[in-house]
Amino acid sequence: GDSVTQMEGPVTLSEEAFLTINCTYTATGYPSLFWYVQYPGEGLQLLLKATKADDKGSNKGFEATYRKETTSFHLEKGSVQVSDSAVYFCALTPDYNQGGKLIFGQGTELSVKP
Amino acid sequence: GAVVSQHPSWVICKSGTSVKIECRSLDFQATTMFWYRQFPKQSLMLMATSNEGSKATYEQGVEKDKFLINHASLTLSTLTVTSAHPEDSSFYICSAIGGQGRTEAFFGQGTRLTVV
Numbered sequence: 401g402d403s404v405t406q407m408e409g410p411v412t413l414s415e416e417a418f419l420t421i422n423c424t425y426t427a428t429g430y431p432s433l434f435w436y437v438q439y440p441g442e443g444l445q446l447l448l449k450a451t452k453a454d455d456k457g458s459n460k461g462f463e464a465t466y467r468k469e470t471t472s473f474h475l476e477k478g479s480v481q482v483s484d485s486a487v488y489f490c491a492l493t494p495d496y497n498q499g500g501k502l503i504f505g506q507g508t509e510l511s512v513k514p
Numbered sequence: 515g516a517v518v519s520q521h522p523s524w525v526i527c528k529s530g531t532s533v534k535i536e537c538r539s540l541d542f543q544a545t546t547m548f549w550y551r552q553f554p555k556q557s558l559m560l561m562a563t564s565n566e567g568s569k570a571t572y573e574q575g576v577e578k579d580k581f582l583i584n585h586a587s588l589t590l591s592t593l594t595v596t597s598a599h600p601e602d603s604s605f606y607i608c609s610a611i612g613g614q615g616r617t618e619a620f621f622g623q624g625t626r627l628t629v630v
Contacts, residue, residue, distance in 0.1 A: 443518065443621040444621040489557070504559075506556050
């Protein structure tokens with residue numbers, strides 16, 4: 401079945417460092433891809449998404465490009481801030497029209513130190 | 515974005531009792547709600563999908579008689595863990611989508627269930 405694999409955490413960075421969180425997926429069809437973020441004590445929030453190959457999702461300085469050839473959707477940010485400390489989840493939905501039915505990676509905890 | 519509220523945020527119950535978790539969409543009508551379960555250091559696993567006014571659709575391996583889901587209105591879905599046991603201890607999260615053409619899911623903050 402469809403699945404998502406993320407790099408394990410925790411990831412600890414200094415402020416203004418470059419961030420990459422790897423995400424690869426397995427899917428039989430043409431999934432839509434998402435990154436969600438969960439700040440301490442809060443629910444998951446959609447960070448960005450891409451619905452087809454070569455699409456780039458971006459938000460709050462974060463970017464991810466839908467790479468069908470490598471089945472990847474790596475999350476990047478050029479300069480992280482302390483406020484970016486959170487757990488990041490990569491996810492897919494097999495059918496864009498069922499955006500709520502998500503398959504998640506295991507999550508990657510990011511800790512940014514001043 | 516839209517707001518989804520879960521209640522309670524955490525609950526401790528005795529083995530053999532039942533626990534109800536509520537998921538409410540506060541500012542939109544949720545045509546579909548989803549229930550996930552998350553084990554420590556693991557991903558969220560979809561348990562079931564519920565549409566307002568109809569029976570929930572459970573994922574393979576999820577016991578529908580143990581995890582009762584009701585979606586009686588467009589703003590409320592409930593998950594009842596029946597005859598809870600320590601192995602049911604987990605973090606339960608709901609999400610909701612709704613409205614014409616809306617496909618983004620909005621998540622509740624989750625409920626930490628501990629069965630002792």
